[in-house]
Amino acid sequence: MFMKFSLCLSACLFYFQLVCDAIDFKPKGxxxxxxxxxxxxxxxxxxxxxxxxxxxxxxxxxxxxxxxxxxxxxxxxxxxxxxxxxxxxxxxxxxxxxxxxxxxxxxxxxxxxxxxxxxxxxxxxxxxxxxxxxxxxxxxxxxxxxxxxxxxxxxxxxxxxxxxxxxxxxxxxxxxxxxxxxxxxxxxxxxxxxxxxxxxxxxxxxxxxxxxxxxxxxxxxxxxxxxxxxxxxxxxxxxxxxxxxxxxxxxxxxxxxxxxxxxxxxxxxxxxxxxxxxEYSRGELPGIDAEAVRELMNTTGRYGVVDNNIVGANGWLTNWKCLHEPFFAQIGMALNDSNYVKNMSATLDQERDQAMLPNGRVLSRWHNVSGDEIPGTYNTETGYYEAKWGYTVDSQTGYVINTGEQFALNGDIGWLRGHQTSCEKALDWLIKRDSNQNGIFEMMNNGLGEQTASDWLDIVWASFENAFVNAQLYEALIRWSACERTLGNPQKADYYAGVGKKLKEAFNKPVEEGGFWLPAKKQYVYWRDRDGSVHGDNLVTPVNFAAIAFGICDDPERIAFILDQIEERSEAEKLFHWPLCFDSFKREEVSDGNWPFPKYENGDIFPTWGYLGVRAYAKYDKDLALKYIRNILKQYKKDGLSSQRYSRATQLGLGDDILAGICTSITALYRDIYGLRPEWNRMGLEPNMVASLNGAKFPYILRGTTYQVELRVDDYQLSSEGFSVRGNESFGAMKTKNTLRFYPHNREEVMMDIEELAGQRIDLVVDLWKEDVISWRITSPGEYKITLKGLPRGAAYELWMDDQVQYVQSSEEGLLSLNRICKSTTRLVLKKGV
The missing domain is CATH 2.70.98 (Beta-galactosidase; Chain A, domain 5)
Structure with a gap:
């Protein structure tokens, strides 16, 4: 009896184990x-x-x-x-x-x-x-x-x-x-x-x-x-x-x-x-070394992030950040990393709270220890201070430019509003510095005898009326004017735009009339001392590039004079990138560390300002802009671009300090060649493509939306989940729920809303957008309500939809609406004044 029970129990336990093994309670892996x-x-x-x-x-x-x-x-x-x-x-x-x-x-x-x-x-x-x-x-x-x-x-x-x-x-x-x-x-x-x-x-x-x-x-x-x-x-x-x-x-x-x-x-x-x-692919980039782009941006481009709330360019090895650099948000645009964007927003918040004095002065640097400061200016708790080389006034413009560009990336109006007062204070601090009322704004030093600097070239004794800082101020004024308009302050927007207009007029006057243009050498000079003496006629590249890149110089003849001679001289020396100046400063215009020429800021190659050169050339000669972008990528493959600068004589890297700004020629590839223009309310494209780059295709993520960008000469496409837009000119686009908003030329004066009433996909091709004629196609089937905004008030139009024509008129608010059921590709043409 007992043996039978034991055999039965053993059998039950055996089958129970088999069942347990079959069920396998342990997680796989x-x-x-x-x-x-x-x-x-x-x-x-x-x-x-x-x-x-x-x-x-x-x-x-x-x-x-x-x-x-x-x-x-x-x-x-x-x-x-x-x-x-x-x-x-x-x-x-x-x-x-x-x-x-x-x-x-x-x-x-x-x-x-x-x-x-x-x-x-x-x-x-x-x-x-x-x-x-x-x-x-x-x-x-x-x-x-x-x-x-x-x-x-x-x-x-x-x-x-x-x-x-x-x-x-x-x-x-x-x-x-x-x-x-x-x-x-x-x-x-x-x-x-x-x-x-x-x-x-x-x-x-x-x-x-x-x-x-x-x-x-x-x-x-x-x-x-x-x-x-x-x-x-x-x-x-x-x-x-x-x-x-x-x-x-x-x-x-x-x-x-x-x-x-x-x-x-x-x-x-x-x-x-x-x-x-x-995961970190840069997509398909014909004509560009995409691997070098990826590695340059993931190393040198990111190196300037010292820590949370400290995004800069000098980086973590030397524990330094210069606030007088206007390109940190632009680096974030090209990196396309939401973590960098978030950190840059927090960085500007901290600088507003810790690096701005009550009168609006923006301290120029952050460092881990004292020793580089004007005595009495270093804050041991925050690390912000004034550089010992002089009051580098481009920290005012750098803060405003970075804030404006950062807003385009984060799209946060509340964040921008939190910087409104501080940006106004920063601009107004500099605007007040025009003692002779000539429309050009003055530095805190007066002349060579003080042996102090006033901008990024901190051991060159630029003073009083500084063309480099004033060109940056023009960019800051125009950018901030647009921000004021977005914040609903048209009067302040007009004020800052008006200051910029006056500055532009004064800047472009010949030196004999108080401006910076030197007709004899066909270039912009660097600065004018308070005594009226003019300095820096040695073809200083960041000065002349900034004038063109920021639009304060828009004279085609002057642009040609400047860019042609810069390229002629660069090619003559076979330089892989542009030096800070082509000829020597005078001995008394620079510190001892800049002598003899070419040495350091007196003639060496600093690729940090490469984006200004690329932006300047992009609308003048795209191939030359592309040449220097490719040169930077070749140099990266050689040495990692982990240098402060490059010797003019040997073109080998120099300096213990690595500058993340060396990546800016590549940020310009994205901004000024591929034409990426993220905006607070849309994604924009303003390409300057050349045939050798045809077929560029890559994703771009803006505020959580992944866009696919496809580019050829005069053929640009932007698509995302639920829509695509294709055109042969610059444009911007954004889709919200059922409505696609199209911004012709990526501007906000005129817009077209296309609503698909059933919430289906919207595919748009814009063939022509001129003041008197607009032609577009809807290639996706659906029932659409189309509204054009910003047209001339009460204007008469002839509207063609396929082979049908009707006569319409814009409202007193400049609106024009129509409905259309599209079973297949439908072409619409709107002609004004017929």
Whole structure:
């Protein structure tokens, strides 16, 4: 009887086990080996796997990306450091527990520390799509101060494991610049994507914390040549240990000691394989080295992001940001990274709040330590100050230009309104500086004898009436005038436009009449001292380029004189890019560091101002503009463009300081050749295409909408989900719900709204848009209501729809509406005054 019962029970248990095995309660992709004390998690796409070893601690020993382990032997673990000791999950005080569950697997009872501070951690792992999610929950047993915390610390094999990491604040770490052991860069963000330029295999680590807790991360040259990445979460933002330094040489402890509170903190890490070549693809760019564009923008272009709220160009190695540079928002336009855009908006907020004096003066620089400032101007808490070389007044114009261009990217009217008063103050501060009432605005220095600077060329003694600053002021005035109009202030818009008009007239007068045009040399001079003496007739390129690029010079003959001689002289020397000046300044016009010519700002090549040259040439000679864009890309392939400047004599890189502005010739490729013009209320295209670039095709993301851009000479297409627009001239477009709004020539004076009443797709081709005739086709079937806005009031038109004609008239508000059912492609032609 008992034997029969035992046999029956054994059979039941056997079949129960079979059923359990068939059901398999363990999540797929998670393999727990209790005997070996390892846990392996693999994503469904087999691109990413990690192996946790809890035999003698708790460490991620392997991180396989497409089958290749990226970690050093020490792996990844959590921990903290006091002044006396270091504690980590690699050496816990108790045996850890492993619990399998339906969603994943949990490792708990990870305890380390001492009587001064004990830490208990729980690690939860799960698979979500093709990501491995690692949630770390840490409990502190008391309040205390520690030197450093790791949540977690990743030890990658070596510095060449990755070329670098792209941060979720738009910046990056460039591994090759962590040259010496313990060189460390610390930032106040956690998410990062590590990549190598020739491989698709990239690793993304996403970071999330609960509301109120703060992220930080540091990137170090670790022991034995490893690349150490330490992430952390705290209740308050980590402070810098050494002044305001984000990068420190040969010191791993970049962050100050941190106060921890009794209780719990947590961080959630999402590990994911990313196809770098696909995710960061620049699309199809015939005639352009798209790989070089991608790498230049992801390295040099991002390098200027020092930290959250500090987006600049000098970058994190030297802990510097110059506010007297007007191209940071433009870099964001070309990067096309929403994280950079968000950080740039926050940067301008901080500069408004911390770098602007009550009278409207914008301090010119940020630095981690004092020593570069006019005595008494450095703020040890914020890092903003006036440069010791002189009051660089282009910080006024740089702030306004960047704000206007940033608004085009973020599209946030509330944000712009928050900068209205500060932009007006910045402009008005400079507008007030016209003591002789001649329409040209003056610097804070008067002449050569003071040996001080007034703009970006900070060891050239430009003073009093400075053409470079005034050309930038013209751009700032015109851009801000448009912003005032958008904010509903037509009177202020007209005022700033009027100031710009007067400035333009004065600027273009011959030097004998108080302007900057020098007929004898057919160029604009650089500056005029208060005593009336004129300086800088040595063909200073940023001065002359700025005059053309910003539109203060629109005389075709003058443009030809300037650009032809610049190209003739560049070609004669076989220069790959434009120098700051072609002939020497006079000895007394520059500091000792600029002598003998060509040297430094007296004749060397500074590609930072390349976008002005490309913009100047783009409407005059597109092929020449393209020549210098290609030259920059070739130079990047040679040396990475990680230099401050290039020698005029050897054309080799010079200077310890890397300038992110070197990428601006490529930002000009997007703005002035491909013609990308993001606007606050639309996406615009104003291309200057050449035949060798035909077939350019790439995505562009603006405020969450992905547009497909396709370009050929006189044939431009912009499409997105629900619409496409094609035309042979510049245009802008935006679709909201059922309505596509078309902006001819990408201007706002006239608009056409096309509403598809059933909410179907809208495909539009505009063949002609002139004042007296408009011709367009709707190629998608549907029932449409078409409204034209901004037409002359009460104007008579002949309207052709296919072969049918009717006579219509615009309203007193300049509106004209019509309805049409389109079963196939329908052509409409509107002729005025027939």
């Amino acid at each position: 998670i393999d727990h080996n209790p005997a070996m004390k390892t846990i392996t998690l693999s994503t469904p796409d087999s691109k990413l796997a990690i192996m946790i070893d809890y035999a003698r601690g708790c460490v991620i020993k392997k991180l396989d990306l497409n089958g290749k382990n990226k970690l050093a032997h020490s792996g990844a673990y959590t921990g903290f450091r006091t002044q006396q000791e270091t504690f980590s999950s690699a050496n816990p005080q108790h045996k850890v527990r492993v619990t399998e569950n339906a969603d994943g697997i949990t490792v708990s009872n990870i305890h380390f520390g001492n009587t001064d501070l004990g830490v208990d951690e729980k690690w939860d792992f799960r698979l979500e799509d093709n990501s491995i999610v690692w949630e770390i929950t840490r409990t502190y047993d008391q309040d205390t101060q520690i030197e450093e915390l790791s949540l977690p610390k990743w030890n990658f094999s070596n510095l060449s494991t990755w070329k670098g990491g792209i941060f979720d604040n738009g910046g990056m770490v460039w591994c090759k610049y962590l040259k010496q052991e313990n060189d460390t860069y610390g930032v106040h963000t956690g998410g990062v994507t590590f990549w190598n330029e020739h491989s698709p295999d990239a690793l993304r680590i996403g970071c999330n914390v609960v509301a109120g807790q703060k992220l930080a991360a540091k990137y170090s040259h670790g022991e034995n040549g490893t690349f150490a990445v330490t992430q952390s979460v705290s209740e308050k933002p980590l402070q810098q240990r050494y002044h305001l330094s984000r990068f420190v040489a040969q010191k791993a402890d970049v962050f100050a000691p941190v106060e921890v509170k009794k209780g719990t903190v947590s961080i959630t890490l999402a590990l994911k394989y990313v196809d770098y070549l696909k």
